[in-house]
Ligand SMILES: NC(=O)c1ccc[n+]([C@@H]2O[C@H](COP(=O)([O-])OP(=O)(O)OC[C@H]3O[C@@H](n4cnc5c(N)ncnc54)[C@H](O)[C@@H]3O)[C@@H](O)[C@H]2O)c1
Ligand SMILES: O=C(O)C(=O)C[C@@H](O)[C@H](O)[C@H](O)COP(=O)(O)O
């Protein structure tokens with residue numbers, strides 16, 4: 001096992017990474033506060049891993065409440081959140097109850113938001129079970145739900161007590177979900193670490209087939225990068241916005257097509273290609289750099305051609321982004337591979353890139369199916 005620390009003064013916490021951590025009672029014990037634990041998972045993960053986690057927790061003698069959510073991005077909304085609150089209240093969960101999120105980013109984001117709200121805040125632990133959740137969503141304390149008009153529009157910053165990432169559970173992850181996780185790994189390299197980006201390029205085949213050593217290294221380095229960014233700027237006043245590379249376009253794709261049609265990682269993969277095109281259009285990077293990023297995203301089996309929504313619709317959707325100020329769209333752009341920055345981009349420049357990115361391939365509307 002290896003551990004990456006998130007050095008936040010008020011609430012620092014460990015990210016434990018390794019195989020079979022789900023069975024290690026001693027990793028959970030220090031982070032369970034009161035007498036009750038609420039294990040929150042979804043209908044797909046429950047039959048795979050919940051019993052194992054329940055027996056890991058059993059020696060600690062806590063009362064255990066289990067809450068099983070419907071699976072999917074389309075359920076990341078207030079009704080599912082309210083379902084959690086109703087269960088917690090019915091079961092008399094008190095304000096020392098620790099919530100445990102066992103699942104991917106959807107379970108993690110909703111559970112974290114439930115923890116931020118329930119009785120004005122209870123502790124929670126992230127047990128991420130997708131590659132995407134292990135490399136990105138379980139770390140950093142962004143929690144929330146979607147609104148029909150915008151992605152992650154309701155939420156809170158609420159840091160977990162710990163992240164326990166059991167890389168062995170990735171063996172049951174469908175290939176399409178593995179690829180989605182690779183998008184956020186590529187993002188970490190593209191915005192912050194050119195050497196890591198090179199490493200991903202040379203290990204992409206190993207990562208695609210879920211090679212254990214390569215996967216653990218990718219999880220470790222991605223978490224390290226995210227932990228550094230979050231420790232420097234927990235509430236996204238500046239540098240943390242770089243973690244949004246590809247997301248201004250990506251979130252527009254997710255909302256525009258309907259939640260769940262493209263996976264978050266697929267939309268972000270394609271969004272990074274679009275952001276690289278924009279960076280080139282603005283004269284920040286050359287075509288060789290843009291092509292390198294696009295090739296890596298394609299090699300990770302992610303879509304590189306944007307779905308056709310129409311430029312006006314894209315711009316409307318992009319303007320809902322949380323980085324927008326006074327109706328002006330802010331994008332994360334590349335200076336080079338390994339270095340990114342935020343810039344306000346005028347609509348006419350975005351329109352040119354949107355037209356070029358969507359003009360040729362209607363098959364892109366449904367990736368990997
Ligand atoms: N909070 C953040 O910082 C942050 C960062 C990135 C993404 N996100 C959010 O995360 C979400 C995407 O997360 P995701 O990609 O994990 O998707 P997800 O949570 O929908 O999980 C993907 C699918 O894999 C299944 N699954 C999970 N673990 C499995 C396993 N071990 N074996 C078999 N199947 C398994 C799930 O049931 C689901 O069907 C989006 O809502 C996105 O907005 C949040
Ligand atoms: O942690 C962050 O900060 C990120 O931006 C990570 C992203 O990968 C993630 O998708 C996040 O939820 C997007 O944040 P949002 O504020 O744009 O909703």
Ligand SMILES: [Zn+2]
Pocket residue numbers: 136184247264268
């Ligand atoms: Zn993301």
